[in-house]
Amino acid sequence: MATSWELKQAIEARLRDEEGTLRKDAPVRVALCYPSPYHVAMSSLGYQTIYREIHAHPTATAERAFLPDDPAAWRQSRTPLYTYESGLPVGHASIVAFSVAYEIELTGLMEVLDLSGLPILREERTDAHPLVVAGGPLTFSNPVPLAPFVDVVVMGESEEIIHDLLAAYESCGSRDELLAFLADRPGFWVPSLRRQVPAVAKAEDARLPARSQIVTPHTELRSMFLIEPERGCSRGCTYCVMRRTTNGGMRTVPPERVLELIPQSARKVGLVGAAVTDHPKLPALLRTLVDDGRQVGISSLRADRLNDEIVGLLAKSGARNLTTASDGASERLRDAIDRKTKEKNLLNVAQLTRKHGFAQLKLYLMVGLPGETQDDLDELIRFGTEISKIIPLAYGCSPFVAKRNTPMDGAPFEGIPEIEKKLAYLRRGFQGRVEIRATSARWAWVEYMMAQGDENAGLAAMDAWRGGGSFAAWKRAFRDRDVRPHAARRVEDGRLKLPTLAHWPTVRDDAPRRAGSAG
Known part of the structure; x- marks a missing residue:
């Protein structure tokens, strides 16, 4: 079984291989947690975007923590879960914030809380504990199972309202005052005060596109810079949460804006979104990237949008499947x-x-x-x-x-x-x-x-x-x-x-x- 020193060495090895890691001293320290392991978390565009947004807040810093690959090793070595950036014990943070993608990750949230020495149930925590917050893709469908475990749910697109949360945390004198304030604000659900789940928030188009902050080889999308050329979808598939009625449907980002945000050093680029191939200027964007010698991956390829040019460019960029x-x-x-x-x-x-x-x-x-x-x-x-x-x-x-x-x-x-x-x-x-x-x-x-x-x-x-x-x-x-x-x-x-x-x-x-x- 791994020792505390071996667990620390594994984290330091990952940090050495990262490009774009952020560090900052600030009075509000957010332990930004992902309820699945590192290699999954660092492929999440939403998680990386909120990491950057928290750092952009004048008085806050975000430090990452993840569900360990082997939780039993942490438990048996009696090592409290801590953050990657500074080694801050998660239980000592001002706010413990989770990005939850889908339903069964709820058990990962419990594991992270437990490894951090925090009570799992909301009702068992006191003012001495960090504020526990959850957001992420799950909030677009059904966040209600989160209610027994979190103080606040940030609904929907959180690029803007995360700043509202941080400002409220600083200005409110007590937890009760903070929760009462947030319960009346759009985009926040406080389960202890409101049974009704509010509508999801929508970020201003000026904040798009979401994009990678950190590039790492230790992820499912190895050393790939991710960016969204569009958000949402214009289609009406009846089984899908991200359909045309969700937050105004599809919003496109001009190719010039996408290209200026991709670092020159990024030789692998992932274009991510619910309907990337519906972007009317995708061929031009793809052609520019491929002609620049970059390998390109695209999520959500739609069969009725694929043509000879797009498939040929994907092949030219090195795709094999x-x-x-x-x-x-x-x-x-x-x-x-x-x-x-x-x-x-x-x-x-x-x-x-x-x-x-x-x-x-x-x-x-x-x-x-x-x-x-x-x-x-x-x-x-x-x-x-x-x-x-x-x-x-x-x-x-x-x-x-x-x-x-x-x-x-x-x-x-x-x-x-x-x-x-x-x-x-x-x-x-x-x-x-x-x-x-x-x-x-x-x-x-x-x-x-x-x-x-x-x-x-x-x-x-x-x-x-x-x-x-x-x-x-x-x-x-x-x-x-x-x-x-x-x-x-x-x-x-x-x-x-x-x-x-x-x-x-x-x-x-x-x-x-x-x-x-x-x-």
Whole structure:
């Protein structure tokens, strides 16, 4: 087991390899925590943006802390979790702030609090403890399970309102005064004072684009500078939180602004956003970067926007695999969820990837959409086999999980056995010609229960974490806390009906999972 000295040496090695680390002495010290390990956190554009924004505040500094790769090593060595920049124990910070991306990271938040010597439940902390704050992508869908654990939730885009929080922290004389003040401010939710969750905040366009502050080789996107040429989306996919009705839809950043913010030293650039290929000037931006000899990656490639120029430029920049999404198993299902991707679009992408020498095409796919039938799966097998004759094909299959604040809010989870049977059917149908890379149906069900859950779901997550984090622990915790999915409506036979109660899964358990892991 690692010693405290070995844990410190590992952090110092990472710091030596970073470019852009910020350090500053200031009276308000924010421990900016990420409830997943370093290599995940440093690929988060939102996390890096808030790190920079806090440093820009005149009287505040941000110091990073992460869910350790091996929490047990910290616990057994009796080493309190501390920040990377100065070694400040997280429990000694003025504010402990979390960026939470998705539901199951809630257990990582608990782990970080526990390793920092802080009570996990909000009601057990006193004025002697730091203010505990949470924000991040989860606030766009369902932040309610966070309520038992945090004092304040920063809703939505926080580039501006993080400064409001810091100013209020300095000016208010007590915690009660601070919470009462924030509870009446747009963009803040104080669960102890308000049950109603407020609307998400929207940053002014002048603060765009979000971009990397620190570049490191120790991350999922190795040594890549990330920047967003657009924010939001103009499309109406019914399953997606970041659709055209969210914060005014898509907002584009002029290519000149994007280019002036990319350091000359950045030889790998990631263009990040919900709908990057919908940017009307993407080809010109991409061409400039590639002609400058940079390797470029793009998130959220849309099949109906890919053309010979874009695919050719990606190949020229060094990309070997191309990933886009079909989402529904059939064209009928894609139309039903307003995805708009046609077979002809996907065939065109397959032909372009072959033309430009890509090694593989990967398509994201949801399994278990409401109304999905065997006919839809048969269409998928037929069409996937057709594509595989053009280019090696892999499907990244995820069970459908309904999210709050979408038109499909409240749609039921199909069921673990049913999802597993469908995945097995697809594997048999493809007969090895197409690779199926499937995420766990069991952990998708856990995600669903949290995504559709309330404060009680958050308490169940705490019970599951304390119980070791296995699937059996989650199942038991949901049962003991009587957690039920959000009683919203669902579409059935063209009419809106209340969902029936789901059966508890009766499947084999698996090994205990590391806290903060999602599967």
